[in-house]
Amino acid sequence: MDRLSLPARMALGSAHFLCRLITGLWQAHKVRAAYARSLADLRDLDEALLRDVGLTRADQRRGYPEY
Numbered sequence: 001m002d003r004l005s006l007p008a009r010m011a012l013g014s015a016h017f018l019c020r021l022i023t024g025l026w027q028a029h030k031v032r033a034a035y036a037r038s039l040a041d042l043r044d045l046d047e048a049l050l051r052d053v054g055l056t057r058a059d060q061r062r063g064y065p066e067y
Contacts, residue, residue: 004012050060 047057050056
């Protein structure tokens, strides 16, 4: 690294920074996609549980009835 000229070191540093930035953005995208899938799975589970007990989404918004 000591043999590189200043412009070459600056270009290498910029390329390294861009690679780290792109990698970070890609990781954030993957985490967000996984979170969205988990949220969708929870919504599906909630819908199934509501169907099992004979309630609708509107019933859930109003509050569960007393049994």
